[in-house]
Amino acid sequence: MQYSYLIIDDNEAHVQETLSAFEGFPEYYCVGIAGNKADAVNKILELKPHIVFLEVNPKKKNTGLSLAVITDLYQYLDRLPYFVILTATQKFAFDAIKAGAQDYLLKPLDRFELRKTLFRFQKTNPETVNDTICIRSYGDYQFISLHDIVYLQADNNTTDFYLTSGRKLTAYKTLKHYEANLPLFFYRIHNSYIVNSNHVSRINTGKSLCYLNNGEVSISFSKTFKDNIDTIIRKIAPEYL
Incomplete structure (x- = not known):
């Protein structure tokens, strides 16, 4: 299982x-970075990270606004991501816990302490995602492993599923429906395509092409979804971003 985090x-x-502290934890990947409260709230709502690392700097006057990222999210979410506060002092520990943070790490980051934080996160957030999906065409119900899906393609109000076996299945729901309901390793890269990032074998940013299934399939990605392409690259090879 892989877990996403936002900084x-x-x-x-x-x-x-x-980012460097996470080099020894390949099951975790950075889904995004935010530099202010508004951007942070938007990215959390859009990207749905498992963990959020929020740095609080006591020398800055907007420290309260930083913690307000957590409290503001209660307007939109019933369940918040796992918040970890990063700071050079213990001064804000009480305020952080009161605001809703689950953990608190001192800077500079100690990898042993980070490891304990990640273990605590996994203990309190067991993975519950079902690994199958039901594709329905009229009265025909087909149960497919999510890992066998290479990509999805929109076709008006239906969606075509392309599988590792070479089969194509058509479901009578829109691509937008699947974008909202598929797990986090699926990314929309074009108005017409969603890809399974586990099957991405190459990305050519110059030609705006994403290669799947060991290069057997190539599909275009658009500038609108460039952030998702960057996330896939960061997930597979974080050292190149």
Whole structure:
């Protein structure tokens, strides 16, 4: 199982420090970075990360606004992501817990302490995603493993599923429906396509092409969904972003 995390920090050096600390944890990948409260709230709602690392700097006057990222989210979500506060002092520990944070790590990050935080997260957030999907065409119900889906293609108000076996199945629901309901390793990269990131074998940003199934299939991605392409690259090879 892979878990996504979001970093909220306006200091590039500190962001790189946090990313480097995760090099020993391949099951975790960075889904995005936000530098202010508005961007953070928008990205959490859009990307739905499992964990959010929020840096609080006591030298900045907007520290309260940083913690307000957590409280603001209660307007939109019944269940918040797992919030971990990063800071150089214990001064804000009480305020952080009161705001709804689940953990608190001191800077500079210690990998042993980060490991314990990640274990606590996994213990309190067991994975519950079903690994099958039902594709219905009229009265025909087909149960397909999510891992066998290479990509989905919109066809007016229906969606075609392309499988590793080479089969194509048509479901009578829109691509938008599946975008909202598929698990986090599926990414929309075009108005007409959703890909299973586990089957991505190559991305050519110059030609705006995404290659799947060991290069057997190539499909276009659009600028509208470039952030999702960056997320796939970050997930597979974080050292190149």
